[in-house]
Amino acid sequence: MGVCINYNRQMESINDIFKVVAEIIEGSIGTPKEEIKIDQTLFDELEIDSIDLVDILFELESHYDIELKVSDIESRAREELGDVPYEVDGVITAKGIVMLRKHMTEIDPSSLKEGLTIHGLVRLFSVHSLCKIIQYRIEILDKEKS
Amino acid sequence: MNLELQNKVILLTGATGGIGKQVVLDFLQEDSIVICLIRNQKKMDEMRGWLKEHETSDLNVHSYVCDLMNFENVNETVKLIINDFNRIDVLVNCAGFAHEYPFALLNESQIDEMIDLNFKSPLYLIHAVLRPMFKQKEGCIINISSVSAVKKGRGIATYASSKAALDTFTRALSQEVGRKNIRVNCIRPGVINTSMSEALIDRSEDTIQASTALARHGYPNEISKAILFVASNKTASYMTGESFSIDGGMY
Numbered sequence: 001m002g003v004c005i006n007y008n009r010q011m012e013s014i015n016d017i018f019k020v021v022a023e024i025i026e027g028s029i030g031t032p033k034e035e036i037k038i039d040q041t042l043f044d045e046l047e048i049d050s051i052d053l054v055d056i057l058f059e060l061e062s063h064y065d066i067e068l069k070v071s072d073i074e075s076r077a078r079e080e081l082g083d084v085p086y087e088v089d090g091v092i093t094a095k096g097i098v099m100l101r102k103h104m105t106e107i108d109p110s111s112l113k114e115g116l117t118i119h120g121l122v123r124l125f126s127v128h129s130l131c132k133i134i135q136y137r138i139e140i141l142d143k144e145k146s
Numbered sequence: 147m148n149l150e151l152q153n154k155v156i157l158l159t160g161a162t163g164g165i166g167k168q169v170v171l172d173f174l175q176e177d178s179i180v181i182c183l184i185r186n187q188k189k190m191d192e193m194r195g196w197l198k199e200h201e202t203s204d205l206n207v208h209s210y211v212c213d214l215m216n217f218e219n220v221n222e223t224v225k226l227i228i229n230d231f232n233r234i235d236v237l238v239n240c241a242g243f244a245h246e247y248p249f250a251l252l253n254e255s256q257i258d259e260m261i262d263l264n265f266k267s268p269l270y271l272i273h274a275v276l277r278p279m280f281k282q283k284e285g286c287i288i289n290i291s292s293v294s295a296v297k298k299g300r301g302i303a304t305y306a307s308s309k310a311a312l313d314t315f316t317r318a319l320s321q322e323v324g325r326k327n328i329r330v331n332c333i334r335p336g337v338i339n340t341s342m343s344e345a346l347i348d349r350s351e352d353t354i355q356a357s358t359a360l361a362r363h364g365y366p367n368e369i370s371k372a373i374l375f376v377a378s379n380k381t382a383s384y385m386t387g388e389s390f391s392i393d394g395g396m397y
Contacts, residue, residue: 051322051326054280055326058277058280058281059281061277
């Protein structure tokens with residue numbers, strides 16, 4: 001997939017982003033894009049490993065001309081918590097869990113429970129989570145420009 | 147043999163050193179594009195003069211000033227290179243430095259300098275080039291370590307350890323990126339006739355002769371040719387995670 005940077009970012013809905021993400025996942029791990037569903041988890045259901053995820057993130061960066069971080073998904077939760085700790089020694093706090101349930105509605109809420117680690121949270125990511133990371137970054141860039 | 151390195155973009159540190167400039171020359175003679183990360187322009191100018199003395203055009207040599215020990219600066223420089231050349235096919239981490247001195251007498255900055263330049267700076271640069279290499283779906287990384295990483299020697303405890311760390315990093319990283327068609331290997335030169343080893347050769351020529359099967363020190367081209375071999379997909383496409391010594395059979 002070639003680099004595509006000259007387009008109207010504000011037109012990007014989650015559905016538009018999903019089409020791109022599915023195509024890039026297909027390119028990285030070979031799963032046909034038609035078989036990729038937005039609610040599938042990356043690690044357990046699509047069997048993507050951490051190196052595939054790096055590859056996918058880099059491809060998405062090229063496509064959207066943005067820089068992505070897996071931690072972007074937690075950023076809104078952290079922002080809203082302000083000075084209240086989101087995690088302690090890698091374990092997400094009870095208040096952090098509440099925020100994640102609010103902002104990561106695509107994840108089964110019963111998985112977002114006490115004792116969840118930051119590393120464990122990444123394993124819960126779905127295709128939808130990935131789409132939201134991109135949307136989040138695009139929104140930030142658009143805010144910076146306006 | 148055609149190594150098929152024509153128009154390959156080679157990124158190199160330590161390009162103005164004894165082994166480095168020979169590496170530049172050899173890649174240029176394969177019609178590669180060589181990009182040198184340098185600390186100052188003066189040595190680069192001298193290197194260009196040296197290339198001309200060897201009847202090699204410097205048209206395909208480019209240089210960028212970069213502080214290899216500054217993570218941000220390394221990232222920014224790699225972005226500039228990608229902007230200018232669109233890809234990096236091969237990275238050769240050739241920069242290295244040794245304070246040959248009893249460990250107990252080294253000061254903090256000398257210890258830091260060796261660890262930072264010999265171990266941390268290659269990691270910073272590899273970290274930066276992995277992004278374009280992932281995107282181009284291939285790449286080759288060659289770390290230049292030292293035979294001291296695996297053989298005994300006095301006055302080189304920190305240097306030897308930093309190079310051993312680079313060996314281990316090579317092996318471990320190769321497991322992470324191999325499936326993405328990025329090869330990572332390491333070459334451990336023995337005592338090579340360069341300015342870095344001049345003092346050692348001057349005072350220990352007899353010992354070097356007695357402790358190597360070939361009974362002599364090595365020459366930069368005996369390392370650079372191996373680097374080209376590893377860089378080429380024609381000769382080393384199935385080679386990754388490997389560290390090997392070129393040391394005249396040192397024992």
